[in-house]
Amino acid sequence: MTGFAPAKPPVFGETPGTLAARLSALGAPAFRAGQILDWIYKRRACSPDAMSNLPGALREWLGEAFDFAPNEPLLQKQSSDVTRKILQRLRDGSLVETVVINAPQEGVGVEHSRQTVCVSTQVGCAYGCRFCASGLAGWKRNLSAGEIVAQLMVAARVAGGVFDNVVVMGMGEPLANYDNLLAALRIVNAPWALGLGARRITVSTSGVVPKILALAEEPLGVRLAVSLHGATNEVRDRIMPVNRRFPLEKLLPACATFASRHGRMLTLEFILIAEINDSLEQARALADIARKLHAHVNLIPCNAVEGLPWQRPSLTRQQHFLRALKARSVSATLRREKGADIDAACGQLRLRTEKLLPNQQHA
Ligand code: SF4
Structure with a gap:
């Protein structure tokens, strides 16, 4: 299905x-x-x-x-650091997560902070990354374009009506739901709808090479973030099954093609997991990749996920990793922890709630 x-x-x-x-x-x-x-x-x-x-x-x-309320906001969790997670129930009872991140800008008040909305594109996920809660219960179905846009409309209501950026980085592999994703993003971008510029829209993928190449040909021109999480095939194979189909020797040329078509800096997402990918050898290999692609690296200390064994590296180790990248002139940031107290690793809130709720359709 x-x-x-x-x-x-x-x-x-x-x-x-x-x-x-x-x-x-x-x-x-x-x-x-x-x-x-x-x-x-x-x-x-x-x-x-x-x-x-x-x-x-x-x-x-x-x-x-038409259905004017296909997604019902079921539960909201506000974290102490201005991240808000909204669990939305779809018409068939499925649950998806949408996160609103409020990032205050330097020198101005909270009322001028930038609001980013992170949306989901699938119920569950078939990609089974070993560190991810969304993959734990498997894939259930794709969201329609209307359901993806409706998530944003619900989030906008919750966030006070406006947002500055959309990242497609919630539950699911966006490029595995390519047609609905593109239809939704065209609506988000269209002046008659939300009118959000393509530079303010980022699609994140675990590395589905044929669809990265397809997206590179789209005139829409959204940004791309690639969840790398390992700088060698050996490490990626351990934590990301997608790497067996699309290993680095296929993924990296596709990233280069995307970057050259759109002339925009890619982002490489890298979840730091203790004893898995936080060594200086990984940092050096990651620096080589980032420099070849002229990509920015976003380091994300992993969140503990119930049922998964991974640990977050110590702060000192995180900072050593960051310094090793910067020493090689790589543009890199270490993400300040956002939302750990609201099950913010993707899929956690949904999994916890599904254990508590009967899977009913909303009225
Ligand atoms: S990290 Fe993304 S692609 Fe991987 S299992 Fe989780 S939702 Fe799917």
Whole structure:
């Protein structure tokens, strides 16, 4: 099963073209599509009842034809360091996680902080990275484009209406749900919808080479982050099964192709795990890769995940690793811990909640 067919499609999957086609089948003028989308994205109407410039019959049809609330915010957890995790329940009862990260900017107040929303693209994940909670219960299904956009609309409501960046780095391998991902990102980018510039959208992948190459050909021009987590095949093989299909000798040329097509700096994500990938040899190998790709390295100390054996390296060891990269002129940051107290490693909140909740559809 690759999808789920709800009784009514989420309205957030519609575009001016698809909506105008449906309206024309009804005999309604095409300009109504623009009015409807304006209500949804600019005026943030939660239901057709609010769309006061539409005829009553059209409002009624909209309510019958589309789901205006496909994702229900079920649970929110706010961490002490301004990370907020929202568990969203989909129409079939599946749970997905969305994270809102509030990063204050230097010299200005919290009200000017940058809000980044991290969205999920699948329920569960088939990729089975050994350090990840999302892969523990396996893959259940892909999210539709409308469900992905709806996650952002829910997050925007929770986050006070605006956000500055979207990272597709939540539950699931985004490039394994390529068509729905692209359809959703085009809506996020479109001026008639959320209007978020492509430079503010980052897609993160564990290294699905053919889809990295496909994304490189997309005119949309989003940013790419690659979850490397090991600077040699030996280490990647231990913790990322995807490396058997797409080892470094395939992955790195694909990254180089992406970077040259879009002229944008890639990010290499690297979860630091004690005794697995935190040696200075790994740091040196990682520096070689980053320099060849002109990539930025984002070091993320691993979170303890219930049921998994991995430990976070000591702060001293994390800093040695960072220094080894910088000594080789690599642009690198060591991520300050965000959200450890809210099960922020991807998939943890969902797993914990699923143990407690019956898997019911929302009303
Ligand atoms: S890290 Fe990403 S690709 Fe790997 S199992 Fe977790 S969600 Fe899937």
